[in-house]
Amino acid sequence: MFNEEVLEFIKIKEELAHHCSSTIAKEMALALEPMIDYKMIQASLDETAEAVRSWQTEIEQPLSGTRDIRESCQKSRKDFILTREALWDVYITIGAYKRMAKFFHTKYIEYPLLSLWMQEMPNTDRIEQRFRRVFDDKGELLDTASPKLTSLRNTITKTRERIKHDIQAILHDKDNQKYFQDAIITQRNNRYVIPVKQEYRQYFDGLIHDRSATGQTLYIEPMRLVNLNNELQEAIIGEEQEVLRIYKELSALVKQHSNDLMDACEKVSHIEFVYGKAKLAIAQKAVQATLSEGREVNLMRARHPLIPINQVVPTDIRLGMDYRVLLITGSNTGGKTVSLKTLGLLALMNQSGLFIPADTGSILPIFHNIFADIGDEQSIEASLSTFSAHMTQVITIIKHCGPNDLVLLDELGSGTDPEEGSALAVSILEFFRQKGVLMMVSTHYNELKNYAYHTDGIENGHVEFDERTLKPTYRLHIGVAGSSHALSIASRLGLPKEIVNRARDYKSKFGSSEMELVLSDLNEQLRKASDRERSLKKELDETRRMRGQLEKEKKQFNEKRKQILLKTQEEAEALKRSLRVEGESIIKQLKSQFSETNKDKRQIAIQEARKGISNVHVPNVPVDDERNDISLDTLKIGDIVFVTTLRSLGSVLGIKGNRVTVDINGLTATVKLSELQSTTREESNKIKRENNAPQPKSRKRAGSSMVQRQKEVRTEINILGQTVDEATVSVSRFIDQALLGGVNQVRIIHGKGSGALREGVHNYLRTLPHVAHFETAGYDEGGAGATNVVLK
Known part of the structure; x- marks a missing residue:
């Protein structure tokens, strides 16, 4: 028993149906019932989680235009001939099934639970192929649906053209034009006729099919068209019979595959229903609750799902750990009933496989029954409840409740004498406490507050009331009882001040006034503590945000610093290469200035120039x-x-x-x-x-490591088209890479041309200390267009 009517669970199911994409899925939503099996609930919630992930990540969802084909399948089993619309629905639904099956076949890893529903989908290729030969993309019967239909429709088209041609000839005959009321072509009894004036009937040979309302016009079929009209009618009747035969054939095919189609319909409709649950969760900003294997209730910032998001006040509800009964007090219209309904409704949603509007980490147990006696005049089903009506509901709950149930009672003991009502309420609470049920109760009685303070397993709570603004805040605080604030509310509603003040005087004489003062003081302290907590939380969030921002800025600064240093180094390297080229130019000029007799002096000058260039310092990146x-x-x-x-x-x-x-x-x-x-x-x-990382087998032999490295280094460079300066830089880098790779012989391809590039490369090679010697390549290696270099 889940008291769905009292908790207005039907409204949740109606909202869920609104988010479902197909008729069958909507029916499943309206028929949704809470479950009590742990594995079934967990599986249902996990399916919903997969569908939520699909809505949030997939560009295209697998939902696409299924129709309700159950009635068509049932009719086909009784040998009914299905209409074109029904057959078209079957055809496009089969296509939708295949697209959904294909989606989950390729997305099995991402959505394993939903994909299981698409496994062992029946094969409908045969029926789909037959339907494809019959219908076009708009659901119209193709002329090529059968050879006979093709022939008949060709006959109909040609015969109509002949009839229209003959009629046009009759209408345009000058001798006949005076007979006609209007020079138009029309039809009567599915036969082509001509409007003829009544007075010329005897001059126009033909069969009369109709007369105008005024009697001035006769619709006559010319005798020369009778045979053609007969041929047309015969072809049209033949077409209708052939279309009916095709529909009968397709209906028999549906009957043959009806079991497979109904099975596929069930599986696909379940997927559509789960996607509806996911869409509801996204709309409500809901999360998946954690199922408690015990009896713990911990709802964090829970929201009543039927109150608009921009109006509802989140609340925290804890139950089942240190205490099993939560007694809520506070002002009228302050949110006590909303808190009761929030717990009950979220428990129903959770056990129905739905996400709940609360914060991540909220915990709910599985209740075997949820009993509720809530007299909420704001509900369309509720009415003013008498003491007898309340007691009748409570007695029913007492007879049927157990330790695995949840009981929600609103205004326990109300509607009768306060002393008797409070005594009876305390006794009822004690019964439920000993029974071990989880319970949430609202009340105004001070005796119940006092009882809760002195009894293990029961905790006080209250909905907050701001006495400065004389308005409820709707926040639930657990640990301290609240006051009803009836006098404050009455004053705010306009009760004369002298009446309110007199009531306060009378109240001060009652024995419970001291307790009210204590509660008021405690609530004020709680309010201040809550304000400080919210302020500290706000500051903590701001501190975390600023720390994250600083970390981000620090990272960006370091990245920018590295980029600047790398760019600076690249520029320095370019400068060094430029200096080297310029130095080689200087060396070339020095060579031309020294005579052959001063060869040693010339060589010393060249070496000194090169040494100066080599000593140019390029700053490294720190x-x-x-x-x-x-x-x-x-x-x-x-x-x-x-x-x-x-x-x-x-x-x-x-x-x-x-x-x-x-x-x-x-x-x-x-x-x-x-x-x-x-x-x-x-x-x-x-x-x-x-x-x-795994290496190729050829790399595993110890003796082949150096050979492999040499294979990875280029042994040949092509500098055709480069200037001497550009070639010098390219050859320098090439020689360095060869030396680092352990290669001792390389080839430089420079081409023959005028010989200037070859001479420039040779001059540069002579200056390199790691070059043992070089020579012009052999005839089969490029001849004078290449140079072989042996490295030390």
Whole structure:
């Protein structure tokens, strides 16, 4: 028993139906019932979560124009001939089924639970292919639906053309024109006729089919058209019979596949229903609740789903851990009833596989029954309740409730003498407390507040009332009872001040006045504490936001700094290359100034010029702050290091004195210990992942590592079309890469031409200390157009 009517769950189901895309899914929404099986509820919620993810991430959803074909399938089983509209609905629905099945077949990993519904979908290719040969894209019967239909429709078209041609000839005959009322072609009894004036009937040979309302015009079928009209009618009747035969054939095909179609209809409709639940969750900004395996209720910023989002006040409801009964007090119209309904309605939604409008992390148990006695005059079903009516409901609940149930009672004990009503209410609360049910009760009785303060398992709570504005805030506070604020509300509504003041005087004489003062003071302290808490939370959120902003700005600053440094280095490298080219030009000029007899002096001058150029300093990008210098004591083979001079990461292959051999991307380089620094954690993990990645089998042989590295380095460069200065830079970089890769012989292709490019390259090679010798390539290697270089 779930008291859906009292909690207005039908309105939730109606809203859910509004978000469903098909007729069957809407019916499923209106028939939705809460469940009590843990696995079924969890599976339903998880399906809804997958559909929510689909709505939020997929560009196109798998929902596309299914129709309700259940009646058509049932009629076909009784050998009814289905109409064109019904057959068309079957056809487009089959297409929608296939598209949905294809979507979930390709999205099985993303939506595993929903994809299970599309597994073992029946094969409808045969019926779909037959329908495709019958209907066009707009659902009209194709002329080619059958050979006979093609022939009949061709006959109809040609016969109509012949009839219209003969009629036009009759109408345009000058001798006949005086007979006609209007020179138009019309039809009577599905036969083509001509309007003829009554007075000329005896002059126009034909069959009369109709007379105008005035009697002045006769609709006559000319005798020369009788045979053609007969042929047309015969073809039209034949067409109707053939269309009926085709519909009968298709209906039989539907009957043959009706079981498969009904099975597919059930599966697809379930998917559409789940997507409707997801759409409702998005509209309500709802989340998936965590199912409690015990009896814990913890709703965080829960919202009543039937109150507009821009008007509802979120509330926190806790129940089932330290206490099982929550007693809510407070002013009228302050939100007590809304709090009761919020808990009951969200519990129903959760056990129906729906998301709840609350914050993530909210927890709800599974209730076997939800009993509610809520007299809410704002509800369309509710009415003013008498004490007898309330007691009747409470007695029914007492007879049927158990420890796994939720009980919601509004204004317990009201409607009778306050002393008897409060005593009876305390006794009823004690019964439910001993029964062990989870319970939420609203009341105005001070005796119940006092009872809750002194009884284990029961907790007081109240809906907040702002005495400064004399208006309720609708916030629920647990731990302190509240006052009814009847006098304040009456004053705000316009009750004369002298009456209100007199009532306060009378109240001060009652025994409960001291308790009211204590409650008022506690509530004021609670309000101030809540205000401070909200203020602190706001400051904390602002602090977190500012910290995040600072972290973001710091990251952006570091990235910009690195970009500037890299750009500066690139410019410096370009400057160095420019200086080298300019230096070579100077050297060339020096060579021309020295005589052959001063060869040694000339060579010294050249070397000094080159030395000056080589000493040009290019600033390096500062290393990461996390890197540190490496000592020989801590360095070992296999360590990941950062080579500062090459600005690259590498793995240590060997250590010899103060020289370290490093593998950099498959290339071997020997550097000084002072050129090495430690790596950051991210860089080290990156190199290790790359080293652990599967390698081709040919790379696994120890003896082939150097050969493989040499294969990865170019052994030939083509500088055709470059100037001597450009070629010098290209050859310099090429030689450096070859040396780093362990290659000892390379070839430079410069072409023959005038010989100036070859001469410039040769002059430059003579200045390089790592060049052992060079020579013009052999005839089969390019001859005078290439140069072979042997490196030291």
